Amino acid sequence: MKSVFVYCEITEEGNVAEVSLELLSKGRKLANELSTNLETVLIGHQLDGIPALIFPYGVDVVHLADHPELFPYRTLPHAAVIIDLFEREQPEVALFGATSVGRDLAPRISSAMQCGLTADCTSLEIGDHLESKTQREFKNLLYQIRPAFGGNIIATIINPETRPQMATVREGVMKQEIVDKNYSGKIKKIDLSTILKDEYFAVRILDRHIEQNKINIKSAQVIVAGGYGVGSSENFKMLFELAEVLGGEVGATRAAVDAGFVEHERQIGQTGVTVRPKLYIACGISGAVQHRAGMDQSAKIISINTDPNAPINAIADYTIIGSVSEIVPKMIKYYKANSK
Amino acid sequence: MSFRIIVLAKQVPDTRNVGKDAMKADGTVNRAALPAIFNPEDLNALEMALKVKDQIKGAEVIVLTMGPTRAAEIIREAMYRGADKGYLITDRKFAGSDTLATSYTLYLAVKKLLPCQMVICGRQAIDGDTAQVGPQVAEKLGIPQITYAEDLVTVSEDKVVIKRRLERGVETVESTYPVAVTVHGSADSCRPRISKLLLKNKHARTVTELQAETQDYTELYANRPYLMIDEWTVDDLDAEQGRLGLSGSPTKVKKIDNVILLHKESTFLTSDDRDVESLMKELIGQHIIG
Numbered sequence A: 001m002k003s004v005f006v007y008c009e010i011t012e013e014g015n016v017a018e019v020s021l022e023l024l025s026k027g028r029k030l031a032n033e034l035s036t037n038l039e040t041v042l043i044g045h046q047l048d049g050i051p052a053l054i055f056p057y058g059v060d061v062v063h064l065a066d067h068p069e070l071f072p073y074r075t076l077p078h079a080a081v082i083i084d085l086f087e088r089e090q091p092e093v094a095l096f097g098a099t100s101v102g103r104d105l106a107p108r109i110s111s112a113m114q115c116g117l118t119a120d121c122t123s124l125e126i127g128d129h130l131e132s133k134t135q136r137e138f139k140n141l142l143y144q145i146r147p148a149f150g151g152n153i154i155a156t157i158i159n160p161e162t163r164p165q166m167a168t169v170r171e172g173v174m175k176q177e178i179v180d181k182n183y184s185g186k187i188k189k190i191d192l193s194t195i196l197k198d199e200y201f202a203v204r205i206l207d208r209h210i211e212q213n214k215i216n217i218k219s220a221q222v223i224v225a226g227g228y229g230v231g232s233s234e235n236f237k238m239l240f241e242l243a244e245v246l247g248g249e250v251g252a253t254r255a256a257v258d259a260g261f262v263e264h265e266r267q268i269g270q271t272g273v274t275v276r277p278k279l280y281i282a283c284g285i286s287g288a289v290q291h292r293a294g295m296d297q298s299a300k301i302i303s304i305n306t307d308p309n310a311p312i313n314a315i316a317d318y319t320i321i322g323s324v325s326e327i328v329p330k331m332i333k334y335y336k337a338n339s340k
Numbered sequence B: 001m002s003f004r005i006i007v008l009a010k011q012v013p014d015t016r017n018v019g020k021d022a023m024k025a026d027g028t029v030n031r032a033a034l035p036a037i038f039n040p041e042d043l044n045a046l047e048m049a050l051k052v053k054d055q056i057k058g059a060e061v062i063v064l065t066m067g068p069t070r071a072a073e074i075i076r077e078a079m080y081r082g083a084d085k086g087y088l089i090t091d092r093k094f095a096g097s098d099t100l101a102t103s104y105t106l107y108l109a110v111k112k113l114l115p116c117q118m119v120i121c122g123r124q125a126i127d128g129d130t131a132q133v134g135p136q137v138a139e140k141l142g143i144p145q146i147t148y149a150e151d152l153v154t155v156s157e158d159k160v161v162i163k164r165r166l167e168r169g170v171e172t173v174e175s176t177y178p179v180a181v182t183v184h185g186s187a188d189s190c191r192p193r194i195s196k197l198l199l200k201n202k203h204a205r206t207v208t209e210l211q212a213e214t215q216d217y218t219e220l221y222a223n224r225p226y227l228m229i230d231e232w233t234v235d236d237l238d239a240e241q242g243r244l245g246l247s248g249s250p251t252k253v254k255k256i257d258n259v260i261l262l263h264k265e266s267t268f269l270t271s272d273d274r275d276v277e278s279l280m281k282e283l284i285g286q287h288i289i290g
C-alpha cells in the first residue's frame, strides 16, 4: 500500500507535538486524494495512550516503536526504526515537522532512502507533471510549495522518480482538523529486536535542561512585529511596551533576529512561526515573501514604514508612513488615553 | 597521533542584506547585487574546529568547500583564521545539485581525506535554510551526528562532549569518534584574522586562480607547497555519475510563480497625531484591541 506517512513527534512532556497533529490533518487530505491510507510512526516510551488521541485525525495505521531507550529522542535509533519501516512499506509521501527533532531526523532518512527532501513547505498539493524533455507523464505527485530564495517567487518542487516524497513543514502552517471522533485504525507494533543495535547508542546524553515554552506568539491575538527598520534592540523596547498595553506579543523578521535585536523564538515567517492574529502591526518590515508566508492570514494588518512602496503595504489594511520611533510611542499614548 | 578535523563550509549570497536592487523587474533574483560571503554558521563551525585544534596537540583543520572557482575566497579566509589546508571541489558537472547530490559529493571528498575524527559543518546555509547537508553527509559516512552544537564542553583524543541547543532547552551529549557535528549560530563566533596568518597565506591559490595571475608563483610555491589550494573535479572523486549534479538531484523545480500580491484597499495615514489617534479609536471601536 503506497500510503501517506507522518512522523508523529512526541514532546518532552510526552504529548503529541502540535505540528504532528497539523501534519496528520494535512496527511489525511492528501491520502484521500491519492485514495490511500494515512499511516503514522510513533517512537518513544510509554506511548499506550497516544494512538487513541491521534486516530480521530483519520489515521489508518499507527506503527508503534516503544522502548525505554527510545525516549528522549536520539538520531540513530529513531532513524533506524524509520528506515526499516520505510524500506518495508514503501511510502508514497512522508511528512516531518520542521522542529529540532524533525530537522535532525528527516535529512538522515532522505539520505538513506536516496530521495529528495524539501524543507519548510508552506503548502502541499497533489498534481500531475509532464516532463517536457522526455514527454513522460507523472500522475499524482506531491507538489511541495515554498517561497524560493531571494524574493517574491514561489517554487513548486516535485520528486518525480524517488519515493517517498519527503517534506518538512513548520508548526502552524497547516490547520488541525479532527475528521471523526470514532475513526478507528490499527496499531502495528514494530519488532525492535533486530533493528536496534548497540552502535546506535554511541552518542550518550549526559544532561538535559528543558524550559517551559516562554514565548507563545502563536496564540497571541495581537502581534506587534518588528523588522530591520526598527534599528536596534533598544528601539524594540517600544514594541514590547505597545504589545504589553495591547495585551499582545512581539514578533520579528529574520533580519531583525539576525541583527540580534530579539530572540529567534520570535521569528515569524517561512522559517519561523506562522501566526493568524486579529491584529498584526508590522513595524519597519519590508514584507519579503518569506515573512509574509507566516503572517498574511492575519485578520487586520497595519504597516508602519518610512517607505510608501514597501511590499508589506500592499497587504496592509492601514499604512502609516513614518518612522517607528515616532509613531509607536504615539500609539501607546493614545491607547492609554482612550481605553479604560 | 594524527587528529583530523574537516570543516564543510559554503560561500553563499548574503540573503540577509537583500537591498532594493536585489530583485530584477521581472521578479527574479539579481545575484550580482548580492555579495558572496562565508556562510555565517560555517564560521561558528570553523571556530569550534579551531578550539578542538587548540586543545589537541598535532590536530589539523581542513576546510572543504564545493562551489565555483570564486569560492576559494572562503578557504583563504579560513586559513587567515587558523585552518591548515583547503580543498575546493569544483566542476560544472556539480551544477544544479540539491542537498542530496551536494552531500554525496562532499561525502566522496571527505572519504578521500579519511581517517578523520570530526566532520564539522554549519547548521544551515542561509541561501536555503535547509540544514540538510550535515546530517546527510553523516549518514553517508555511516557515523553519528550531533546537530545544533552550541558549546564544546570538553574534547580529548578519544571523545568529545558537546552542548546542543534545542528548541526549548539544551542537552549535553558525549560521543566517540568519528562524529559529525553541525554548529548553531549561538555558538562562539569565529576568531578574527590573525595578521601572521594573513601574511603567511595571502598568496594561497587554486590552480585555476594561478593561471589568471600575472606574477610568476612557481618559485614561491616550490618553497611553500601549503599555499596550494587543491582543486578536485569529478575525475578526482570516485563517483557514480548518476548521483551528481542536476541528474543526481531528485528534487526538481516544476515551476516558479511570481507572487501575486492580493492588494488590499490600504488606507494611507500620516504620522500626524490626528491620524494615529483616529486609527487607535477605530481599532478600539471595532473591539480589535481593548
Ligand SMILES: Cc1cc2nc3c(=O)[nH]c(=O)nc-3n(C[C@H](O)[C@H](O)[C@H](O)COP(=O)(O)OP(=O)(O)OC[C@H]3O[C@@H](n4cnc5c(N)ncnc54)[C@H](O)[C@@H]3O)c2cc1C
Binding pocket: A149, A150, A151, A226, A227, A228, A229, A230, A252, A253, A254, A255, A256, A267, A268, A269, A270, A271, A272, A273, A283, A284, A285, A286, A287, A288, A289, A290, A291, A294, A304, A305, A306, A307, A310, A322, A323, A324, A325, B015, B016, B018, B126, B127, B128, B129
Ligand atoms: C531561505 C530563507 C528563509 C527566510 N525565512 C524568513 C522568515 O521566516 N521570516 C522572515 O521574516 N524572513 C525570512 N527570510 C528573510 C527575508 O527574505 C527578508 O530578508 C527579511 O524578511 C527582511 O526583513 P525586514 O523586513 O525586517 O528587513 P528589510 O527588508 O531590511 O526592511 C526594513 C524595512 O524597514 C523600513 N524602515 C527603515 N527604517 C525605518 C524607520 N525608522 N521606521 C519605519 N520603517 C523603517 C524600510 O523602509 C524597509 O521597508 C528568509 C530568507 C531566506 C533566503
Ligand SMILES: Nc1ncnc2c1ncn2[C@@H]1O[C@H](COP(=O)(O)O)[C@@H](O)[C@H]1O
Binding pocket: B008, B009, B010, B011, B039, B041, B042, B045, B064, B065, B066, B067, B099, B102, B106, B120, B121, B122, B123, B124, B125, B126, B128, B129, B130, B131, B132, B133, B134
Ligand atoms: N557546497 C557546499 N560546500 C561545503 N559545505 C557545504 C555546502 N553546502 C552545504 N554545506 C555544509 O552544510 C551545512 C548545511 O547546509 P544546508 O543544508 O544547505 O543548509 C552548511 O552550513 C555547510 O557547513
